[in-house]
Amino acid sequence: MKKSVRGFWMAAAVVAAAALCVPAGAAKKKEPRQVVVELNGVLGGPEDYFVPRYMPFEVPEGATKIRVEQSYETDDEVRANVDLGVFDPRGTELNTAGFRGWSGGARREFEISRSDATPGYMPGEIQPGEWNVVQMLTSTSYDVEWKLRITITVGGDEGEPFVPKYPAAKLNDRPGWYRIDPHVHTFHSDGANSPEEIVALAKAKGLDGIVSADHNTLASLGRWGYCQDSALLVIPGMEVTYNEGHWNVPGIDPAVWVDFRYRASDRASYEACVERAKEAGALVQANHPYMIEFRYDKAPADMIEVWNGGWCEANERAVAAWDALLRAGVWKAATCGSDYHRPSDIPEGVPLAPQTVVRARSLSADDVLAGMAAGRSYLTEWSDVELEMEAFVGGEDSVRAGIGETLRVDGLKVPVPQVRFVANRSGELRLLNETGTVYRGEVSPGDEVVMGLPRDSRWVRAELRTPEGRMVAMTNPIFFEYGVDGWGRFSDE
16 A cells, blocks of 8 residues: 655656567667656645645656646645646756746646647756656645656657747837736636737737736747737746745746745845846836735835736735835836736726836837836726826926936926826826825816926826726826935936
8 A cells, every 4th residue: 555645755656558678570769658657645734835845757768758647635625726847857956947847726737748848838858867746735734635647758759849939029119108018828827828819819909018927937938939910019028926926027038937936035045036037138027916915025126016907905005005115215117917817807808908008219128128117107907098297397498207207307496397197088187296195186088287296396196096096097207306416216218
């Protein structure tokens, strides 16, 4: 009788599905055979909750495919979930090149070969040596009895190697306002749609670009180039996902995986992964900090996702927390994204909303991300919402600054700064600075609001809400610089 060991694997049965001997006169090329490895054990209790557990198995020379099937059950009726992934012989250490895929709880089986792989996993050579299936209990502390059946195909046709095709980094050289959804999932993690379907949905929604943000895997990034439309920018990214916080890495080099297997208390690992992401060309965005509490240090983040999916109390809290940072003189650009997984995620079944509307020098990954990080953007629920906001001093020839820019003001020599706001939607307009709300009033489509601000205002931002208080649109701030020693943020234009 096999005995299970809590939190680890026990009992491997290796079965050759075909005889290893070759009859006399047989062809030199051997027919493929299969090696089956069966592992089982128990996960449960605080010691296993969100702790990766590794199940090693040996892959022989000449292997051409690996198939893993996972099953588990509990001793009660509580639903369990055990996330699933795999590492090859290059190791399981932090940020290892040995990472070959992750499906989380989205699927319980996968295959990897030289030419193809299950969504979420990277195709490529099947190196001989010790591989590790990784499992992580994520939804219950009850005992979960798990089983793994690993089928290794040895010999046979290896197939043509998969050739990744990454999305184009630039689509045009035109400056303008571009509608971007910086948080989109595909079926390479727990989304419902393929990259091809996401492209069609994004175009139908009037988007100019998206950020691919599958959970803990880069598997989709080599696929986007095969389906990218010439009018839709796809920015490579990933959502680093753990139960103590989620963060996106838009702009990541598609060959650089960023690890997720550490708690917020492990500052050294977190900081190493943030540094790795930034060295690989990515920004860091703290996601939905009050939907799943973001316990990591926000200081390294370039952006905070203050609006995730349909408007809700968690978004209200995120905006308030971001505003508190602004009032304390800490600048992080605000973003919003749909966090799209499937149409039912969005009110009324409308996919890929809300969106971040970014002013960029071109429709390119570099320029769009630069605009987002600088806060040259406003956030809105639908693709038909448009607004303008600028600050200025003096008359027609005055110096002006737009959203995300800094207006240099010498408070002793010029009039107080003024702000102008106009939108194509009705609602309650709120203009805010570091002291609180400085204007509140109803506006209709096309109404232009122009008002003077307190002389020493550090910044001004706008919110447009429905009468019930639901957010329709909001802006990042316009900053003010007073003299040599004043508080402010110089524009990076």
